[in-house]
Amino acid sequence: MSVSGVALILFLTFHACMNVVALFSAEGYNMICEMLGANWYAVAATLALAALVAVHFIYAIILTLQNRKARGASRYAVSDKPAKVEWAAQNMFVLGVIVILGMLLHLYNFWYNMMFAEMANGGYAYVNDLSAHDGYGMIAYTFSNPVYSVLYLVWLVALWFHLTHGFWSAFQTLGWSGKIWFNRVKTIGYVYATVLILMFAVVVLKFALCGGACCTGICG
């Protein structure tokens, strides 16, 4: 969980950086999209990424099942959660499922219309008539629908919770923690997760509130 989790965090970091470009320049963003496109290295990376997600998720299912078994058949009648225990820590699986669902939506909205379309459909999106290379247009189109915007924000909140626990938890599992480092790693994790999610969220909000139009306003 920890290794695949850290890898996924790194991917998210890359993805967030890429997204932020869309705030400043449509051309820049599309250039990145084109660069990735359906080139062999992008496809390979995507497959690797898919494998990572699969490992992370399947392993989570196995562990959760094992843990439920270990917990035993009888449940406490009264349970009092200690203050130290974070809500996220106890609900990682549920959060993970929300993240996966969000990811499916996201794949449908973007990947299906971009990389997949490029590979299978000669570069034309399935859902609208934008070019598969026009990632920027795709963003603007998707978040012009407020339902999507809200869903994406919910998804990001779940991801934030998942990351706040996941970050330090990964370090803990890999043994990189201790009485002093625990607090440091945890703080870094909170800051990191917050910045990362804000980077994603700000793109959603920007396009949801003013669409692609005001970009020119900002970046000339």
Place this chain on the structure above:
Amino acid sequence: MATIDSKIPAGPIAEKWTNYKAHQKLVNPKNKRKLDVIVVGTGLAGASAAASLGEMGFKVKNFCIQDSPRRAHSIAAQGGINAAKNYQNDGDSVYRLFYDTVKGGDYRAREANVYRLAEVSASIIDQCVAQGVPFAREYGGMLANRSFGGAQVSRTFYAKGQTGQQLLLGAYSALMCQVNAGTVELYTRYEMLDVVIIDGRARGIIARNLVTGNIERFAAHAVVIGTGGYGNAYFLSTNAMGCNCSAAMACYRKGAYFANPSYVQIHPTCIPVHGDKQSKLTLMSESLRNDGRIWVPKKLEDAKKLQAGEIQGKDIPEEDRDYYLERRYPAFGNLVPRDVASRAAKERCDKGFGVNNTGLAVFLDFSQAIKDFGRKEIEARYGNLFDMYEEITDESPYETPMMIYPAVHYTMGGIWVDYELQTSVKGLFAIGECNFSDHGANRLGASALMQGLADGYFVLPYTIQNYLSDQITVPRISTDEKVNPEFKVAEDAVKARIQKLFAIKGKRSVDSIHKELGRIMWDYVGMGRTAEGLKEGLAKLKKLREEFYTNLFVPGTAEGVNVELEKAIRLEDFILMGELVANDALTRNESCGGHFREEYQTEEGEAKRDDENYFYVGCWEYQGSDDVAPVLSKEPLVYEAIKVQTRNYKN
């Protein structure tokens, strides 16, 4: 009256043990595997013995009543363990530890045993450190020491206030290592209820499986009991709730002598009794006396106000405080031995100077130490003890002086053993607190851990071979009644005993009768005894036994878990034990160590020994029935190395 042979080896005291080891008989490795040993108890003595015997190659069966060997009550020892290492360069030596222990025991211990104990003490520390016991260290990485009652050197090794825990976990880990290796078989939640004797030799035990309720037979070439003391005969004591003397009583009923039962240690620093619902007394480590100062008010009117709750300890000015230990015993001050400190507290409280609402408490004050060393340092030294005190009493010892009062803590008396730790029954050995051998009439602080581990690691594993060496031709003992009908007889007796308890069908719970026993013991056989009181006590014990057999109620059945049944069996034994204590106290017309007869004291109120008439080990022999008074035999004490004199802690 039997003649008693303690089998002390010849030669000068310092060479006895070396000589013994050099000449004792051994068992070769191949034969060891053919020999079974039962060890009952998993405390310091039991666990270390089982582990050592297993490692040597014997087939060991190890029993405990708790769910894990690690729960044995050795775990609760707080302060430390003595060893003559002289790491502090303060003049310690084997001889000095030996001397302090004999003197602390008020010259009623067996010299040769104590010398051996002092001799192996250093090896214990080496052994425990090698096992990974995290003793306290100094900044340079060397082991740290502190001082304890009855000594003028710092020879006590410690692991915070949890030394017993760490030593037991060390022994437990050694034991589990052997369990893993297959040399020791562990039987948890089993209680030994009888010892099986075949042709005069101990050949097995009958034990009750505390989960299923089954009565089971176990056979071996030798039986070792390390089942602790009998302090719970007083109901309220610092012992754990499960501590009992049933295994020892089973051996006693089968012919093992019980030695010096009247030597009961009352520990001076316990949290005072607060009400009649109380189930146990909590010890505050003796190590507290290193920095704490014990006092009561000088003026009776101040004491009255304290008792009425009108003022608090800290309201009494320095000049009105009576640091009575420092006053009476300037040389040792607050670090006098336990029996002395306990009696001094009782004396003050009897005179009306007690400081709590019951008038049965004295102050243990840290304000001076906090002033001298700072709160932080005191916290580092005693933090966990202070927290525990606050948890129990709701008062912080950092703010107000602690209140303490003596309570039953340890029993120096126990199953009689010879130099080889063998009881008067062949093949039956007793180790640790459950034997009588090393502490005389009073045990010094931090010596119980030392004795338990000495017996288990370094003495019994040698001496038992001297017995087992001629057993190599004896095939594995069968528990089959066709081969050894003694097993069935013993098993049937145990079953009958249990049925008898169920059949009483009276009205009273075990605890209510046990509490009554405790009150009789404390009032008549407690800290200050008189011939008259003891006789009255014995009469009351007799009545209590009648009450037990007519009015006890044991709910449930013999099958499955039945805690009340377990307690009932133990209580039956405690009553017998109580009588033993009273009988011994009554015949010992002197005061020594933990046994204080009010008729025998000096003008200053100190214990007055009678070496001319009572310089012996009192060995009691069972007479076939609980109702018949036991018979006393005497093992005369022979001192070669130490001149017997009056104990002096004044200068």
Place this chain on the structure above:
Amino acid sequence: MAKNISFTIKYWKQNGPKDAGHFEQREMHNIPDDTSFLEMLDILNEELINEGKEPFTFDHDCREGICGMCSLYINGTPHGKTATGATTCQLYMRKFNDGDVITVEPWRSAAFPVIKDCMVDRSAFDKIQAAGGYVTVRTGQPQDANAILIPKQDADEAMDCATCIGCGACVAACKNGSAMLYVSSKVSQFALLPQGRPEAAKRAKAMVAKMDELGFGNCTNTRACEAVCPKNETIANIARLNREFLKAKLAD
């Protein structure tokens, strides 16, 4: 000065591991608040016995917070709630109020089957210990104790880890029924001391393998264990165990 309180107690009755179990309820009157929780249960049992009923079975022994025998889940927290971390036996009735409903349950975990009522079988802990929780050393004549110098800081930290009393509260509190805090405390004690280093890799692997085999769950770092540990063991131990374990595995 002690005051008396009255409250309702709901306690778990279960006749063996196969039985479904149920709660029984009783009103307790005028219990002095300076009695300990277990003494209160003694009173309950005394009442039950006087009525000719079977008493409530629970584990307890030293009653001074060190043997680790007591194991009650009180109002949703193992050992009940105390400020400094304490075992059930060190919980006093002054922590409760008049009119409270106090629910007492056993440790609930697959690896700790119920024997009777709130008495559970924790022998799995012994088995883990047997798998490697020791330094293999013969009884006899090891080197002088001071020949092994151990920095005070290491000795103190090892001591903190060794303080674990093996009560099982960590497992009881863990939603995964994981024994990592228990195992890591033992592994940590030896990992921090030079005496323990020679077997460190073997120990970490063996104890973890045994723990998994016995059906304890996996650690998902929820920290419930350290929150309820009466001896304040921390998850820093778990990180250390992970470190030791990974090191051992990578060295294979």
